[in-house]
Amino acid sequence: MQLSDRITGLTLIGVGALAAYGASRLPPMPGQDIGPSVFPAVIGFGLALCGALIAFGVGRSFEEQAEADFSAHQEPQERSSDVRSRFHGLRALVPVALLLFYVAAAETVGFVPVAAIIVFTIAFALGADWRHGLALALLAPPAIHLLFSKLLRVPLPAGLLPMPW
Amino acid sequence: MSTFLDALSLVAQPDVLLAIVLASIYGLVVGALPGLTATMATALLVPVTFYLSPIAAIATIIATSAMAIFAGDIPGALLRIPGTPASAAYTNEAYAMTRKGQPELALGIGLWFSAIGGIAGTLSLILLAPTLAEMALNFSTFEYFWLALLGLMCATLVARSSPVKAIASMLVGLLFSCIGMENPSGVPRFTFGVVDLLGGIEVIAALVGMFAVSEVMRAMVTPPPPLMARRRFGSILKGQWALTKKYPKPQIRGNIIGIIIGVLPGAGADMAAWVSYAMAKKFSKEPEKFGTGHPEGLIEAGASNNASLASGWVPSLIFGIPGDTITAIAIGVLFMKGLNPGPTLFTTKASSMYAIYIIFIIANIIMIPLGIVMIRIASQVLHVPRALVVPVIALLCAVGPFAITNNPFSIVTVAFFGVLGFVMERNGYPVAALVLGIIMGTMVEQSFVASLIKSDGSLLPFFSRPVASVLAALTIGALIWPAGVWLVRYFSLRSRPAG
Numbered sequence: 157m158q159l160s161d162r163i164t165g166l167t168l169i170g171v172g173a174l175a176a177y178g179a180s181r182l183p184p185m186p187g188q189d190i191g192p193s194v195f196p197a198v199i200g201f202g203l204a205l206c207g208a209l210i211a212f213g214v215g216r217s218f219e220e221q222a223e224a225d226f227s228a229h230q231e232p233q234e235r236s237s238d239v240r241s242r243f244h245g246l247r248a249l250v251p252v253a254l255l256l257f258y259v260a261a262a263e264t265v266g267f268v269p270v271a272a273i274i275v276f277t278i279a280f281a282l283g284a285d286w287r288h289g290l291a292l293a294l295l296a297p298p299a300i301h302l303l304f305s306k307l308l309r310v311p312l313p314a315g316l317l318p319m320p321w
Numbered sequence: 322m323s324t325f326l327d328a329l330s331l332v333a334q335p336d337v338l339l340a341i342v343l344a345s346i347y348g349l350v351v352g353a354l355p356g357l358t359a360t361m362a363t364a365l366l367v368p369v370t371f372y373l374s375p376i377a378a379i380a381t382i383i384a385t386s387a388m389a390i391f392a393g394d395i396p397g398a399l400l401r402i403p404g405t406p407a408s409a410a411y412t413n414e415a416y417a418m419t420r421k422g423q424p425e426l427a428l429g430i431g432l433w434f435s436a437i438g439g440i441a442g443t444l445s446l447i448l449l450a451p452t453l454a455e456m457a458l459n460f461s462t463f464e465y466f467w468l469a470l471l472g473l474m475c476a477t478l479v480a481r482s483s484p485v486k487a488i489a490s491m492l493v494g495l496l497f498s499c500i501g502m503e504n505p506s507g508v509p510r511f512t513f514g515v516v517d518l519l520g521g522i523e524v525i526a527a528l529v530g531m532f533a534v535s536e537v538m539r540a541m542v543t544p545p546p547p548l549m550a551r552r553r554f555g556s557i558l559k560g561q562w563a564l565t566k567k568y569p570k571p572q573i574r575g576n577i578i579g580i581i582i583g584v585l586p587g588a589g590a591d592m593a594a595w596v597s598y599a600m601a602k603k604f605s606k607e608p609e610k611f612g613t614g615h616p617e618g619l620i621e622a623g624a625s626n627n628a629s630l631a632s633g634w635v636p637s638l639i640f641g642i643p644g645d646t647i648t649a650i651a652i653g654v655l656f657m658k659g660l661n662p663g664p665t666l667f668t669t670k671a672s673s674m675y676a677i678y679i680i681f682i683i684a685n686i687i688m689i690p691l692g693i694v695m696i697r698i699a700s701q702v703l704h705v706p707r708a709l710v711v712p713v714i715a716l717l718c719a720v721g722p723f724a725i726t727n728n729p730f731s732i733v734t735v736a737f738f739g740v741l742g743f744v745m746e747r748n749g750y751p752v753a754a755l756v757l758g759i760i761m762g763t764m765v766e767q768s769f770v771a772s773l774i775k776s777d778g779s780l781l782p783f784f785s786r787p788v789a790s791v792l793a794a795l796t797i798g799a800l801i802w803p804a805g806v807w808l809v810r811y812f813s814l815r816s817r818p819a820g
Contacts, residue, residue, distance in 0.1 A: 159748050168489055175496055178511060185506040190773045192508040195766040196499045199492050206489035215483030217810065218803070219749050222481040248538040248743060251715050255534070255736040258719045259729045274719070275712040281541060284708035296713050300720060308372050310724040 165211025169204045176200030250281055266315020267305075271297035328675030331376050332683070340377040341384045341683060348385035349695040352392030353702055354710060355402045355546045356539070359389035359590070360646045361532045365717050367525050367654060368724035375658035376676050382654060383677070384684045386647045387439055390590050390626050391692055394431030395699050398424055402546050407590035407626040410598040417614035425555045430619045432692040433561040434572065438624030439685035441576035442583060442631030447678050449584070449632070450667075454639050457664035462775065463783055465640070466768035467792035469761050472642040473754075474799035476587025480751035481595070484803035490750045494758020495765065497522050503763060505770045517730035524653050526722035526734040527759055531752050532646070534739025537715045539746075545707045551700040557693050568620050571601050575621035579628030584635050587757045589645025590626035597625035631681050638662050638674070641764060646753050649760050 179196035209215065254274045262270045276293035280286065298319060304310040306321050331337070344366070351362040362385050370378035393405030398415035408415075408431075418427035460468070473495075477487035501521030502509045512518040565572065575597045582593040601621035602611045611618055633644025634651070641662035643649035655662055660673055667674055695702070718739075722731040742752050776782040784790050 159744075161748075164748050164750070168493075171493070171496070175499075175511075182508055182510060185508075188506075188774065189778055190770055192504050192506045192510060194773070195504070195769060196496065196510060199495050199499070203489060203492045203496065206485055206492060209485045210483075210489060215485035215803070215807070217807065219483040219486070245542060247541040249740075250541055251534060251537045251718075252736045252740055254715065255719055255732055255739070259732045259736075262729070271716050271719075274716055278537070278541075278712040278715050279708050282708035282711055283545065284706065288706075288709060289712075292709055292712060296716065300713075300716060304368075304720055304724055308369065308724060310368075310720070311727060312720070312723075 161213055161216065162211050165207045165209070168207030168210065170207075172200045172203030172205075172207055174200070175203065247281065251278060254278065262313050262315065264315060266317045267301055267312040268297045268317050268319060269315065271300065324671045325675050327672035328679055331672055331676040332380070332679045334374070334376070336374060337377045337380050337680075340373060340381045341680065341687070344381035344384040345388045345684065345687060345691050348388030349392045349691060350702060351385075352389030353395045353404050353695065353699060354705075354707075355396050355400070355404055356536060356543075356707070357710075357714070358405045358532065358536065359386050359393070359407065360528075360650070361536055361714075362386070362389045363647050363650045364525070364528045364532050365714070365721055367528075367650060368721040370654050371657065371725055375660055376673065376680075378654055378658055379651070379660075379677060380680045380684075382647070382651050383680050386630055387435075387627065387681075387684045388688060388691070390630060391431060391435040391688055392695060394435070394623065395428060395696060396546070396703060398427040398431065399699065400546060400703070405590075407594050409591065410594040411619050411622045413612060414598075414614065414618050417612060418616075418619075419614075421614045423614065424552070425557055426560060426616070427614075427619065428554070428696050429557045429559070429561050430564065430616055431623050432689060432696070433558060433565070434575070434620050434624040435627040435692075436685045436688050437565075437572065438576055438579055438627035439631060439688065440682060441624070442580055442628035443678060443681040443685065445580040445584075445628070445632045446634055446681065449635050450638060450674070453635065454664040454667050457639050460664075460788070461786070462768040462771045463786055463789040464792060466765065466772050466783070467789055467796055468640055469642060469765045469768060471792055471796045471799065472586030472636065472640075473757060473761060473765070474796050475585045476754045476757045477751075478799050478802065479582070479585060479588040479592050480754055481592070482749045482751050486748075486750045487754045490745065490752070490754040491758040494755040494760075495762045497527070497755075497759045498762020498766070505767060517728065522759060523722065523726055523731045523734050524759060525650070525725055526731040527738045528650055528653075528756060529718050529722050530735040530738025531742040531756055533714060533718050534735055535742035535746060535752075537711055537718065538739060538743045540707060540711045548704060548706075551704075554697060557696055558689075564616055564620065568617055570604075571617050571621035572624055574600060574604070575624035576628045578621075579625035580632040582625070583629030583632030583644050586636055586642045586644060587646075587753050588629075589633055589647065589753075590629050593629035594622040594626040598622040627685075634677070638666060638677075639664055641761075643757060643760060646756060649756055652760065 176197050179193040182193040185191035258270050272293040275296050276289050279289035279292055301319050305312045351357045363382055370381055390407050393403055393408035396402050396404045397408040397412040398419050401416035403409040403412045415427040473491050477484055477491055480487040500511045500518055502519055503521045509519055578597050579593040582588045598618045601618040602608050605617050633648045636642040636644050637648040637652050643652055718735055719732050722735050745752055784793050
């Protein structure tokens with residue numbers, strides 16, 4: 157997700173403007189000039205200003221210096237890792253999708269099966285062979301369930317597969 | 322004296338001692354695994370601290386962070402991959418030493434001087450905290466406003482990125498802190514009709530997302546670290562005493578710089594290591610040896626990053642302004658445990674304060690034996706493939722924040738901040754500045770609005786009180802400084818003749 161400074165800068169201008177607009181529509185505090193809108197409005201203006209500066213490339217030189225400094229201290233192979241397929245970057249979204257899947261499914265399906273799917277998918281995506289991945293998916297979720305629901309008394313959803321403890 | 326004895330009895334509880342030992346082991350393992358940071362280790366620990374006694378909870382955070390920062394040196398020296406970002410500054414140097422056949426020396430330096438740095442940092446905490454607390458008792462909302470703003474500005478100044486982007490990150494963080502109805506007038510803001518947002522952004526969930534989920538995401542797109550050949554080590558501590566006597570100056574300088582950077586809000590162990598390594602090279606009598614496996618830089622930076630850990634607690638305990646990302650998490654735990662940060666902690670909870678000192682000293686002492694064991698089994702620990710560690714962490718990212726709120730919405734928060742942290746990191750927006758903004762937003766706003774109401778909308782009192790005016794000058798200076806540096810650089814480039 158390498159975006160140009162122009163895009164992130166414009167996004168920040170948008171967010172800042174929206175914040176200032178949203179703040180201006182907040183109800184005032186009766187009998188008081190300074191209400192809930194002052195702080196977000198100030199931030200909104202500041203953000204829009206920063207966004208504009210970033211879009212025009214102000215402060216870029218500081219970043220280049222830090223980058224040069226950092227890459228001098230880094231493994232060369234780590235730097236060239238981004239040149240694979242175009243969809244390679246989308247792999248980063250796998251954990252996020254799995255977290256949202258957990259929110260959607262855990263209540264009905266239960267903690268242990270959903271957790272097993274999450275663990276197996278990520279292990280597999282990271283290159284574990286299916287036997288190791290399966291072993292981890294069978295062992296880790298019950299262990300975490302035991303720790304959190306038994307010792308820490310967190311009400312993890314039981315769903316279809318309630319644990320014996 | 323009786324307070325000290327009280328503190329000692331607080332620490333000597335079996336649950337506290339057990340917590341220190343277990344947290345140390347956890348910190349050593351997580352710190353040694355490349356890609357897992359000390360901040361992430363601490364963030365994932367918070368749900369567990371929820372169920373511990375206050376002192377045990379703080380002990381786990383202190384022990385975990387101290388051990389993780391040291392353990393980050395292990396893969397740095399053996400694989401040339403820093404275990405935590407705090408070791409990145411001197412990874413090349415340590416690895417060069419290993420290539421020269423001195424891995425024991427490199428790891429020993431990491432261990433020995435980390436412990437010394439940690440103890441120096443603790444001393445600074447013991448000395449600085451009460452003095453500052455006495456000063457802070459006279460502060461009004463004007464001073465607190467400037468102090469909070471100065472803290473935020475410092476965090477943007479020291480970020481290794483463009484200052485404009487750092488300020489933008491911080492403002493986004495402040496904007497997140499506006500969400501909900503936790504504001505002076507109690508009006509719901511930016512909730513978009515979502516009931517779960519009325520209480521504001523769940524800070525722990527945001528931190529887990531920023532520091533753990535984004536790390537899991539990064540693991541998905543980077544190749545796994547190489548496995549390490551199994552090796553046996555000789556004596557780890559041999560020769561360390563000689564080095565301590567040979568290089569007193571780098572050591573002391575490392576400790577002091579670490580302490581200063583730790584006290585500065587938002588700047589932590591990684592920054593301390595970078596600055597100290599650069600300082601060591603600058604002031605060394607033999608700078609040409611740097612990068613070839615020379616101990617001087619390792620000593621200075623290794624001491625510095627651990628010293629910054631303890632001093633980071635100074636502003637956190639007294640003002641509620643986090644000294645680094647780890648104490649940013651710790652502040653949340655302090656509030657949760659009824660140890661609300663503030664200058665009055667010394668009068669109302671003096672024994673707890675002393676207990677924190679004692680825990681720091683214990684943690685830095687047991688670091689040496691535990692660290693030696695860790696170094697000896699490092700090749701086994703580093704043999705655990707990443708594909709089997711990361712999935713468990715991903716699962717903990719879901720369970721941990723849920724354990725605190727019992728609300729599935731916090732997992733959505735985790736996912737959101739994971740994506741945000743990942744995208745920001747990739748595009749040069751410092752994550753620490755945003756986190757600081759989220760944590761300090763309420764304090765900045767409350768002191769700002771309360772001050773404005775007191776002064777009837779006039780800005781004059783913000784500058785007329787003596788301490789406030791000094792803080793204001795510092796804050797404005799911090800804002801102008803990068804612009805000045807940029808202008809000087811710009812004109813020196815232009816005045817240079819072409820060709």
